Amino acid sequence: MKILRDRPLSTAMTDPFSLAPARVLEAEGAGRNTFALFQASRHPGPLFWILPQHEPLRPMARGLPAGIGERLHLIETRSETDLLWAIEETLRARPSGLVIGEPAKPLSLTAGRRLQLAAEAGQTTGLLLIREGQGCNAAETRWKCDPAAGPADSTRHQWSLNKNKSGTLGLWAVQWDGATTACHMVSEAGQ
Amino acid sequence: MARRLLAIWFPRLASDVSLRTRPVEGPFALTHRAGNADELRCLNAAAQAQGLHRGMPLADARALVPDLATRLADPVRETAALVALRRWVVRYAPQVATDGDDGLIADITGVAHLFGGEEDLRGDLQARLIRAGLNAQSAIAGSRGGAHALARHGGGIVPDGLLAERLGHLPVSALRISPEISEGLSRMGLSRIADLIPLPRAPLARRFGAGLVTTLDQMLGTMPEPVGAQPEAPQFGVRMTLPEPIGLTGDVMAGLDRLLERLCGKLASAHMGARRVRLELRRVDKATVTVEVGLARAMRDPERISALFRKGVEEVDSGYGIDALRIEAVVTEPLAPQQIGEAKVRQEDELNDLISRLGNRLGFDHVLRFLPAESRIPERSFLTVPAAYSEATSLPFRKRPRRPAMIFPPEPVTSASGHPPARFRWRRMSFTTLRAAGPERITPEWWLDDPAWRSGVRDYWRIETKEGPRLWLFHTPMAPAWAVQGTFL
Known part of the structure; x- marks a missing residue:
């Protein structure tokens, strides 16, 4: 069995939303697509969004935050095997900035582990958008993302880190409307 | 230097090509469909020896030769074979052109000595073609028409300046003229080329057209005729x-x-x-x-x-x-x-x-990228094109009007109350409207008949719900109903 290299201690401890580099993580919940777009705006380089061919929910180029639409490659796959193969292949490729995958079925431990090794080999971060409760044990972190209601002219999100292999868990209420790559934390008092 | 031209004729090119990869013993023919009946298109020597000929209906041929083996003709493959042969003949001469659909013509002026003379050149060519399993006849003469005629009537070499003497005995059909003209000539008792040469030109041209005189002159070498080699398409x-x-x-x-x-x-x-x-x-x-x-x-x-x-x-x-x-x-x-x-x-x-x-692995149609497009219709406000056949183009970013980040085919909303709905159900979940912005009216593009837009104009609303999701709803006033089409960030 191949052992993943130890990650150097993250310097970005101050920013809870910077993803572990060269790892595969998971996001679930109704706001997982928003979380994926938020992460996409923070990763430079080509973006790959891999989804089954029959998936009706697609990114709409006109409504994406600035700078994402032209970097985004949409990859349609006919079967689950093709989907996993495409995720692995894009993770393994060096130029990829961020790989977003939408597996339809829960990943087996073997498949999840394989994706981790591919991410490590290609130094690429992968983000799997999963259904509720279909997480894989091999995932580095797991986020639960939901849109939240807020005051007028706000786009509130509730992002909680439910699983973290190397660090603490947390729950954040943030405000991100796609205009910048940074998000505003909503103060506790404001809620 | 006198011009020397080499003509090669492949009398059974189609059947030879077909038999080269899958040989057949005994009589063999290629057939093609002409009108309502199958006809023989090309046959081998064994079939010809039993009395079959080109253009014969297949049913008649089968009656004559019951054990005739046949295959369907493949004209594309025959053309490709002739083009391949043309490329091969370039080993003998720089200028080679196809001549009809079963012949080649090459300008060998000044190259024969490299092969030890014209006799040896022709012998070498014939030997190589026989070894490749192709029936071929070749002729060398001082004019294109002469070489063409001789290749189709026995082959051989005509020394320089003896065209009229050596080719005079050939029938008039050896000239490149239509069968009607050659029939007209033989009806007048002019069956050989030698009969035509001494005749006065003007009445001949008036009666049979200028084409006959031209081909005669070209054959005798008094009128030049270029080989017209096609430019060599680069072969990778x-x-x-x-x-x-x-x-x-x-x-x-x-x-x-x-x-x-x-x-x-x-x-x-x-x-x-x-x-x-x-x-x-x-x-x-x-x-x-x-x-x-x-x-x-x-x-x-x-x-x-x-x-x-x-x-x-x-x-x-x-x-x-x-x-x-x-x-x-x-x-x-x-x-x-x-x-x-x-x-x-x-x-x-x-x-x-x-x-x-x-x-x-997935097909190039499934690796896509976005390109900008000019349309107010949400589904057509951008293009999704194969990444392999397009360049990355920057998408203009516009803040207004607000558009959702994710889009899907419209899904109906049930039990909507009010306008915009204060309460509604979608995907078996109940939502309560917190804030609504709109309407933004989008009319269908009348010049495109889109079945999804048959319900007429749409009034789009951005609905913020108490439950969290910010949805893109629309109302169709002409067929009153509400539907969801997207989710905002």
Whole structure:
């Protein structure tokens, strides 16, 4: 069995939303697509969004935050095997900035582990958008993302880190409307 | 220097080509459908000896020769065979052209001595064609028309200046004239070319057209006629035959690498890049296996192309072994020389390699990218196109009107109350409206008939719900109903 290299201690401890580099993580919940777009705006380089061919929910180029639409490659796959193969292949490729995958079925431990090794080999971060409760044990972190209601002219999100292999868990209420790559934390008092 | 022309005629080209790969004993014919009946198109010597001829209905031929073996004619393959022969004859002369659909004409002025004279040249040509299994007749003469006529009437060599004497005995049909004219001539008792030569030109031209006089002059060499060799289309194919059959993936890949090296050299000298490459592996049992790969960008880098072939080559059933390889760049595009080694170029190359790998497995239609488009209709406000056939274009970012980040085909909303709905159900979940912005009216594009827009104009609303999701709802006033089409960030 191949052992993943130890990650150097993250310097970005101050920013809870910077993803572990060269790892595969998971996001679930109704706001997982928003979380994926938020992460996409923070990763430079080509973006790959891999989804089954029959998936009706697609990114709409006109409504994406600035700078994402032209970097985004949409990859349609006919079967689950093709989907996993495409995720692995894009993770393994060096130029990829961020790989977003939408597996339809829960990943087996073997498949999840394989994706981790591919991410490590290609130094690429992968983000799997999963259904509720279909997480894989091999995932580095797991986020639960939901849109939240807020005051007028706000786009509130509730992002909680439910699983973290190397660090603490947390729950954040943030405000991100796609205009910048940074998000505003909503103060506790404001809620 | 006197002009010398070599004409080659393949009397049974179609059947020879067909029999070369799959030989048949005994009478054989190729058939094609003419109107409602099958006709013989080309036959071998054994069939001709039994009294069959071209254009004969197949039913009659079967009645005469019950054991006649037939196959369907393949005109595309015949043309390809003639083009291939034309390329081969370039070994004898620089200017070679096809002459009709079963002949070739080559200008051998001043090259015969390289083969030891015209006799030896013709002998060498005939011997090689016989060895290849092709029936051929060749003739060398001082004019194109003369060589053409002689090749179709026995072949031979006409020394310089003796055209009229040596070709006079040929029938008038040997001239390149229509059957009606040759029939008219023989009806007047002019059956041989020699009969035509002393006749006065003006009445002949008035009666049978100027074409007859022209072809006669061209045959006798008094009127020049160029060969008109077609420009050589660049061929990006290389082949390799092996003394012993191979079957291991590693061996095939090693052979492929050598071929790719040569192919990419050819491409580089023509400033072209391959877009689609086909590898043909010929097995010992004469079956051919092809592996084809597409490339996301035109390229001529042997190592990168070779990497794409690995998966296809691994899946090939090599049978009793592979004894010949051929690789061809099927689709090519102009590709100017490029500075190598630059980091940006390298990254782009790697991205293109990735798209090639994905495209070859998933299909190039399934690796997509977004391009801007001018339309108010949400689904058509951007284009989704194959990444391999488009350049990345920056999408103009507009803050207003607000558009959702994710879109899906409209899904109906149930139990909507109010306008905009204060409460509604969607995907079996209840939502309460917190805030609503709108309406934004979008009218269908009348010049495009889109079934999804048959319900007429739509009033779009951005609905913020108490439950969290910010949805893009629309109302169709002409067929009152509410539907959800997207979600905002």
